[in-house]
Amino acid sequence: MFAVFAIGAVATAAFTITRKNPVASAMSLVAHFFMLTGLYLTLQAQFVAAVQVLVYAGAIMVLVVFVIMLLNVGKESTSLNRRGLQTTLGALMGVLLVVLISTVIIARPTGRMDLSPKALEIGTAEAIGQSLFTTYLFPFEAVSLLLLAALIGSVILAKRHIQEG
Amino acid sequence: MLPTSIPLDYYLILSAVLFAIGVVGVVTRRNAIIIFMSIELMLNAVNLSMVAFSAFSGDIAGQMFVFFIMAVAAAEAAVGLAIVLALFRNKQTVYVDEINIMKW
Numbered sequence: 001m002f003a004v005f006a007i008g009a010v011a012t013a014a015f016t017i018t019r020k021n022p023v024a025s026a027m028s029l030v031a032h033f034f035m036l037t038g039l040y041l042t043l044q045a046q047f048v049a050a051v052q053v054l055v056y057a058g059a060i061m062v063l064v065v066f067v068i069m070l071l072n073v074g075k076e077s078t079s080l081n082r083r084g085l086q087t088t089l090g091a092l093m094g095v096l097l098v099v100l101i102s103t104v105i106i107a108r109p110t111g112r113m114d115l116s117p118k119a120l121e122i123g124t125a126e127a128i129g130q131s132l133f134t135t136y137l138f139p140f141e142a143v144s145l146l147l148l149a150a151l152i153g154s155v156i157l158a159k160r161h162i163q164e165g
Numbered sequence: 166m167l168p169t170s171i172p173l174d175y176y177l178i179l180s181a182v183l184f185a186i187g188v189v190g191v192v193t194r195r196n197a198i199i200i201f202m203s204i205e206l207m208l209n210a211v212n213l214s215m216v217a218f219s220a221f222s223g224d225i226a227g228q229m230f231v232f233f234i235m236a237v238a239a240a241e242a243a244v245g246l247a248i249v250l251a252l253f254r255n256k257q258t259v260y261v262d263e264i265n266i267m268k269w
Contacts, residue, residue, distance in 0.1 A: 002171045006179050013183055013206055017190030022198050029202050036209055039179075042171070043220040048212075048228055055235050060205065060242045067246045068198055071253050087193045094189035101181035105174050112173040116223030123220070123228065131225050132232070139229075143236040150240030157247035 002042050009035035022068045026061060033057040044115060045123040176217035183210035195260040197249050201242075208238050 012035055015028035033056045040049035121127055132140055187210060190203025212231045219227025249259060256264055 002175065006175075009179070010182055010186070013186045016206065017186060017194065017199065017203055022196055025199050025202060029205065032206070033209070036213060039176075039213060040216055043176075043216050045216045045220060045228055048216055048231055051232065051235060055239060056205070056209070060239060063242055063246055064198065064202065067249060070250070071198075071259060073196065073198070073259050090189050090193035093192065094185040097185040097188060098182055101185075102178050105177050105181070110173045110177070110221075112221045114170050115220050118223035119220040122223065122225045127225060128228060128232070131229055136229050136233075139233055143233055146240055147236060150243050154243040154247040157244070157251050 001038070005035050005038040005042065009039065022073055023065070026065050026068060029064075030057050030061050033061070043123070044119040047123060047125045047128050050125075173217055173221045177214055180210045180214035180217070183207075183213065195262055197252065197259045197261050197264075198246075200261065201245055201249065204245075205238065205242075208234060 009032055012028045012032035016025050016032060019025045019028065033052060037049045037052045037057075040046075040052060184207050187203045187205075187207035190206060191200050194200050194203065212234055215227040215231050215234075217227075219225065219231075252264060253259055256266075258264065
């Protein structure tokens with residue numbers, strides 16, 4: 001199961017950054033989020049998996065697709081100088097990053113081979129809710145404030161559009 | 166049924182690969198919306214390693230952090246896309262190399 005979802009996740013992620021058409025990119029990103037949901041399920045994190053589908057594949061991607069439709073951007077034209085160089089250097093940097101991180105992980109293995117016996121119980125909505133409203137109550141309130149600020153910020157950014165346009 | 170015995174290191178390397186793909190997307194693409202999606206890719210790569218650590222060490226803190234990251238990502242998505250809209254309104258483009266008003 002892990003291999004299927006891992007290969008799927010890497011493939012859809014690569015698809016996302018290589019498609020010229022933004023809508024194709026967005027669709028493969030949705031597929032990527034579902035692959036990650038599968039990976040979370042292999043880790044017994046049921047509630048995180050559910051929230052991943054709801055928040056990412058649902059809310060955030062609707063927003064992204066909506067903006068793509070609204071702006072009506074077409075295929076990305078490969079114009080301008082230095083495009084080839086930029087892509088090559090970027091890919092090289094990515095490979096370097098993977099090699100670097102993998103070297104560290106392989107050199108100092110964590111030695112953990114199996115899920116913790118508690119993995120099944122900490123992934124449930126019950127355990128997460130209990131923790132969220134006791135230990136993490138303050139961050140929870142802070143996040144609600146952050147979301148409010150983001151809400152007001154985006155409304156203001158969008159409202160100016162109507163007045164000026 | 167606790168499936169598999171996939172070592173934690175596999176999840177970490179997968180997470181590193183996904184993060185690197187996100188980085189490559191940010192540095193090579195011109196379309197601001199796709200750069201934005203690449204940032205989401207990177208956030209999700211980190212989320213994956215956090216959930217993996219959480220499940221392997223039996224500590225709920227990692228999964229709590231993932232929730233807060235998701236909330237911040239949602240806020241970031243709303244504001245970021247609003248900025249892209251505002252940018253498009255002013256410059257009629259979403260290509261980041263054509264937006265150079267802050268270039269000295």
